[in-house]
Amino acid sequence: MTENKQISANSLFPRAVFSHQNGISWFVLFIGLLSTVFAGVYLIDREADAASREFVLLTDDITDAIRKRMIDHEQILLGGAGVLDASASVQRQEWRILVERLRLAENFPGILGVGYAKVLREQELARFEQEVRSEGFPDFRVHPQGARPLYTSILYLEPFEGRNLAAFGFDMYSEPTRHAAMRAAAETATTRITGPVKLLQETHGVVQAGILMYVPVYRQGMLLDTPDERMAALRGFVYSPYRMGDLLSGILGSLTPGIGYRLIDTAAGLDNPVLFSDLANGDDVASLQRTVELSLYGRDWQLEFNSTPTFDQRYNNSLWVFIVGFCVSLLLFVMASLLALRKQQAELLAGRMTKQLRASNTALRQAEERQRLVLKGSNDGWWDIHIPEMRFVASERAWEMLGYPALSDEQSLHRWQSLLAPDDRHALTQLLRDAIYSDQMAFSAEVRLSHKAGHLVPVLLRGAIQRDHQGVALRASGTMLDLTEQKRIEQMKSQFVSTVSHELRTPLTSISGALAIVNSGSLGDVPAAMSKMLEIAESNSQRLNHLINDLLDMEKLAAGKMKFEIxxxxxxxxxxxxxxxxxxxxxxxxxxxxxxxxxxxxxxxxxxxxxxxxxxxxxxxxxxxxxxxxxxxxxxxxxxxxxxxxxxxxxxxxxxxxxxxxxxxxxxxxxxxxxxxxxxxxxxxxxxxxxxxxxxxxxxxxxxxxxxxxxxxxxxRATEELPESTPNNTKRKVLVVDDDPMIADFIALVLRRAGYIPTTSISLHGAQLLLQQERFDALVTDLRLQDGHGLNLIRELRAEPLTGRMPILVVSAYCDEGQRLLHGDNDPCLAWLDKPVEEKKLLNMLDDVIQRALSV
Incomplete structure (x- = not known):
C-alpha cells in the first residue's frame, strides 16, 4: 500500500507542475529569469564601461610616460651641450665623469649612452684623426671613408664599452636618416630625433629598431639668426642612441598590465615604420582599441593600443550572473511547486524562512548603518564603538594590520585600549572623551598600536560621532589607516633630499665660483654679448644655492643635527x-x-x-x-x-x-x-x-x-664679554686648500677683495710644503683632497706649537663627516662652513674664527 502511494505521488507531481494551481510557480520562474536577464545586461554594460575607462587611463599613462621620459633625455643632452658651451675644449675624461654622474643605467634605463659628434670640414679630417690616435687609439679612422664636404665623427660616447665601441668614429652625417635629423636640428637650433634606423650598436642579439636624439652645439660668438649662419657656426652635436625595445621597457616597466601596444613612425616612405610592437597574433581583433598621436622633436609617432585577453578577462564576469540567476530562478520554481503540492510543509518552511529573513534583515540594517557611518573614512580598516556600553567592533582588515585574527563579535573597549602604545593611550582617550562630551561631529588622531609580533604600527584614526536629537553621543565610527609605508617613504624622501643636496654642493660651488671670477673681470673684460647671460647664470646659481641650503637646513632641523653657537x-x-x-x-x-x-x-x-x-x-x-x-x-x-x-x-x-x-x-x-x-x-x-x-x-x-x-x-643682561669688533684683515696671509682649482680661485678672489693675501693649493702635499716655507695667519681648507684628507692637515697643525692656535675654516660639503671624525672636537679656533658658499657668509665665518683665535 505504501509503495502504491509513493508511486501515485510520483506520477501526480509532473501533472501538478503544469496545473493551473501551480501558476504562481511559473510566474516566479518568469520573474526570476527576466530579472536575471536585466541584471546580466546591466552588469555587461557596467563592465564594458569600467573596462573602457581603465583602458583609456592606462593608455594615457603610457603616452605621458613616453613623452616625459623623452623630455628628460632632452634635458640630459642640453646639460651636455651646456658643458660644451661653457668650455672651449672638453676632454674625454671630463665627458666620462659628466655621464657617470648621470647614472644612466640606474636613473634612465634604456638609454645606450650620451655622446658628442664633432663637425669637421674636409680639410680638418686628417688632423682630427691624428689627434684622436695620439690619445691612445692608433687604429682610429672616421668611417665610412670617402670625400665629403662635412663630417660628424663620433668623438665621445659614454659609457665607452660594450655595444658603444662599434660607433666610435662613425660619421652619422653620411647616413640619410641621421643626416635629415641632424641638419634639421642644426638649422633650427632645436632638438630633433631621427626616424627608424639600425644602430651600429646592434652587434649581437635580437636587432631592435633604433632612433637617435640630437642637440646642436654652436661656436660661441657667431651669428645664429638664419639657417645658413647656424650651419656655419655648427660645432657638433650632443646625442643619445636608443634601442627602442630597451628604451620602452625602461620607461614603462609595469605600466602596461593587460595592454598591448605598437609604436609607429607615421612619416611617409619608411621601409619599416614600426619602432616597437608587443602585439601578439590576434590582438588586432581585441575588444578595446585606441590610437594616440604623439609628436616629439620633429617626428610624428602613432601609438596603437589593444586590450589583451588577460585584460578582457577581468571584465568578463557577467556569465556567472546568468548561471547563478538561472539556478536561483529554477530553485525558486521548484520550491514554489513543492509549496503548492505540499501546503503544510510549505507553511512550516515559510515560517522558518520568515524567522531567518527577519534575523537577516536586522543584521543587514545594523551593517548598513555601520557602513553608512564609516563611508566618510577610507576602506582600509573600520571600527565602531557603542558609546553607552563602551563596546566596539572592528573590521577584519583592522585586526589584520596588527597581526591578529578577525573578531567579528563586539569586544570590550579595554581590549582596544590595551593595544595602544603607553605614550599615546592617555592622549587618545582624552581626545575621544572631548569629542563625545562636546558638539564635535568628527575627529582624527595619529597613534601607535602594538602589533602581535611586538613592534609598533603607526596608524591614523579618523571618526565621526552619531548623536540623538538631544545631542547625546550614541556611536563613534570611523576608519584606521596604516601609516607604516607613508612613514618609510617620508624617511626615504628625507634621505634622498639630503643625499642629492650634498652631491650638488661641490659642483654648484665650482659653478658659482667660476661665474663670480668671470663676472669680476679677473680673467679679463667680459664681452658685452655675454655679460647679461653670465649675470643671469650667476643669479640663478645663487638661487639654487639658497634652495639647497633651505633643503639642508630643513633636513638638519628635522633630524636634530643642526648645531647652534649661542x-x-x-x-x-x-x-x-x-x-x-x-x-x-x-x-x-x-x-x-x-x-x-x-x-x-x-x-x-x-x-x-x-x-x-x-x-x-x-x-x-x-x-x-x-x-x-x-x-x-x-x-x-x-x-x-x-x-x-x-x-x-x-x-x-x-x-x-x-x-x-x-x-x-x-x-x-x-x-x-x-x-x-x-x-x-x-x-x-x-x-x-x-x-x-x-x-x-x-x-x-x-x-x-x-x-x-x-x-x-x-x-x-650684558654680563658676558661681547665679541670685539672685526679685526683688520689687511696683510693677513691666508692659505686656501681645495682640490677644485675653480673653487680655490673663487675663495681667493673673495678673500683678496676683503683685504686678505691669499695663497692657493690644490693638494695636501702642496699645502704642507707651503706651510713649511711660509707663515700664514689662517687656513681655509676642503676635507676630501686628491692626495689625502683635510683632517690630516688640521691634526698636523694642531700638533705643532707655532700653529696650535692657527684660525682654521673648513669649507666642505662633508662638514658633518669631518666633525664626526673629530669626535665632537670643540676647538675655538676651528669653524665649519658647508658648501656651496656665499661670499658674505665666508667672510663672516673667517673673521669670526680669527677673532676667537686672537682672544684665546
Whole structure:
C-alpha cells in the first residue's frame, strides 16, 4: 500500500507542475529569469564601461610616460651641450665623469649612452684623426671613408664599452636618416630625433629598431639668426642612441598590465615604420582599441593600443550572473511547486524562512548603518564603538594590520585600549572623551598600536560621532589607516633630499665660483654679448644655492643635527647687519628700508641663524612690496622679551592661506606661473630656528593692507664679554686648500677683495710644503683632497706649537663627516662652513674664527 502511494505521488507531481494551481510557480520562474536577464545586461554594460575607462587611463599613462621620459633625455643632452658651451675644449675624461654622474643605467634605463659628434670640414679630417690616435687609439679612422664636404665623427660616447665601441668614429652625417635629423636640428637650433634606423650598436642579439636624439652645439660668438649662419657656426652635436625595445621597457616597466601596444613612425616612405610592437597574433581583433598621436622633436609617432585577453578577462564576469540567476530562478520554481503540492510543509518552511529573513534583515540594517557611518573614512580598516556600553567592533582588515585574527563579535573597549602604545593611550582617550562630551561631529588622531609580533604600527584614526536629537553621543565610527609605508617613504624622501643636496654642493660651488671670477673681470673684460647671460647664470646659481641650503637646513632641523653657537649680542648690531645685507636688493626694486630707532638690548642667540631669520623676513617683505613703497623694521622692548617686526605695504596674505604660512613648502600662489620664486621653506625654517633659540614667531595681515611678520626673544643682561669688533684683515696671509682649482680661485678672489693675501693649493702635499716655507695667519681648507684628507692637515697643525692656535675654516660639503671624525672636537679656533658658499657668509665665518683665535 505504501509503495502504491509513493508511486501515485510520483506520477501526480509532473501533472501538478503544469496545473493551473501551480501558476504562481511559473510566474516566479518568469520573474526570476527576466530579472536575471536585466541584471546580466546591466552588469555587461557596467563592465564594458569600467573596462573602457581603465583602458583609456592606462593608455594615457603610457603616452605621458613616453613623452616625459623623452623630455628628460632632452634635458640630459642640453646639460651636455651646456658643458660644451661653457668650455672651449672638453676632454674625454671630463665627458666620462659628466655621464657617470648621470647614472644612466640606474636613473634612465634604456638609454645606450650620451655622446658628442664633432663637425669637421674636409680639410680638418686628417688632423682630427691624428689627434684622436695620439690619445691612445692608433687604429682610429672616421668611417665610412670617402670625400665629403662635412663630417660628424663620433668623438665621445659614454659609457665607452660594450655595444658603444662599434660607433666610435662613425660619421652619422653620411647616413640619410641621421643626416635629415641632424641638419634639421642644426638649422633650427632645436632638438630633433631621427626616424627608424639600425644602430651600429646592434652587434649581437635580437636587432631592435633604433632612433637617435640630437642637440646642436654652436661656436660661441657667431651669428645664429638664419639657417645658413647656424650651419656655419655648427660645432657638433650632443646625442643619445636608443634601442627602442630597451628604451620602452625602461620607461614603462609595469605600466602596461593587460595592454598591448605598437609604436609607429607615421612619416611617409619608411621601409619599416614600426619602432616597437608587443602585439601578439590576434590582438588586432581585441575588444578595446585606441590610437594616440604623439609628436616629439620633429617626428610624428602613432601609438596603437589593444586590450589583451588577460585584460578582457577581468571584465568578463557577467556569465556567472546568468548561471547563478538561472539556478536561483529554477530553485525558486521548484520550491514554489513543492509549496503548492505540499501546503503544510510549505507553511512550516515559510515560517522558518520568515524567522531567518527577519534575523537577516536586522543584521543587514545594523551593517548598513555601520557602513553608512564609516563611508566618510577610507576602506582600509573600520571600527565602531557603542558609546553607552563602551563596546566596539572592528573590521577584519583592522585586526589584520596588527597581526591578529578577525573578531567579528563586539569586544570590550579595554581590549582596544590595551593595544595602544603607553605614550599615546592617555592622549587618545582624552581626545575621544572631548569629542563625545562636546558638539564635535568628527575627529582624527595619529597613534601607535602594538602589533602581535611586538613592534609598533603607526596608524591614523579618523571618526565621526552619531548623536540623538538631544545631542547625546550614541556611536563613534570611523576608519584606521596604516601609516607604516607613508612613514618609510617620508624617511626615504628625507634621505634622498639630503643625499642629492650634498652631491650638488661641490659642483654648484665650482659653478658659482667660476661665474663670480668671470663676472669680476679677473680673467679679463667680459664681452658685452655675454655679460647679461653670465649675470643671469650667476643669479640663478645663487638661487639654487639658497634652495639647497633651505633643503639642508630643513633636513638638519628635522633630524636634530643642526648645531647652534649661542652667545650674547647687541641686538642693534644684528639688525643693522640684516638691513645692510638687504639694502642692495631693496634699491634694485626702489624700496625704502626704514628702521625705527630703539633702545639697545642684549640677546643670547646664534648670530648667523638670527641673521638668517631677519634676512628671510626682509627679503620676503621686499619681494612682495610695490615699487616706491617702504619696508619698516621696528624693535619693541617689553619687560623680559623683545619683539622685532618687519612690516611691508604689499597686498597682504589671503585669509584662506594664513593658517599655512609657517608650513613647509607653503606658498599663497602655488602655480607654475607665480610672480615670486621660492621654495616655501623660508618661514618654516625661521620658525624652527627661533624655537631652538627660545624664541617665537608670528604675523598679522589684513589684506590688502600689507603684512607684519615678527619674532620675539628673551632679553639678557650684558654680563658676558661681547665679541670685539672685526679685526683688520689687511696683510693677513691666508692659505686656501681645495682640490677644485675653480673653487680655490673663487675663495681667493673673495678673500683678496676683503683685504686678505691669499695663497692657493690644490693638494695636501702642496699645502704642507707651503706651510713649511711660509707663515700664514689662517687656513681655509676642503676635507676630501686628491692626495689625502683635510683632517690630516688640521691634526698636523694642531700638533705643532707655532700653529696650535692657527684660525682654521673648513669649507666642505662633508662638514658633518669631518666633525664626526673629530669626535665632537670643540676647538675655538676651528669653524665649519658647508658648501656651496656665499661670499658674505665666508667672510663672516673667517673673521669670526680669527677673532676667537686672537682672544684665546
Amino acid at each position: 652667545r650674547t649680542y647687541a641686538l642693534r648690531e644684528l639688525v643693522e647687519e640684516a638691513l645692510s645685507a638687504n639694502r642692495a636688493f631693496a634699491d634694485s626694486r626702489n624700496i625704502d628700508l626704514v628702521c625705527r630707532d630703539f633702545a639697545d638690548v642684549w640677546v643670547r642667540v646664534d648670530s648667523m641663524r638670527l641673521h638668517q631669520v631677519l634676512n628671510n623676513y626682509l627679503s620676503n617683505a621686499i619681494k612682495f612690496s610695490p615699487e616706491g613703497s617702504q619696508v619698516v623694521i621696528e624693535v619693541l622692548h617689553d619687560g623680559e622679551r623683545v619683539r622685532v617686526s618687519v612690516t611691508d605695504e604689499g597686498e597682504g596674505i589671503p585669509f584662506e592661506f594664513q593658517d599655512q604660512v609657517f608650513g613647509k613648502f607653503a606658498q599663497a600662489d602655488g602655480s607654475d606661473k607665480r610672480k615670486q620664486p621660492g621654495t616655501g621653506l623660508g618661514l618654516a625654517i625661521s620658525r624652527e630656528l627661533m624655537e631652538q633659540m627660545d624664541g617665537d614667531v608670528g604675523f598679522f595681515s589684513e589684506p590688502p593692507n600689507g603684512a607684519c611678520f615678527w619674532l620675539s626673544l628673551p632679553t639678557e
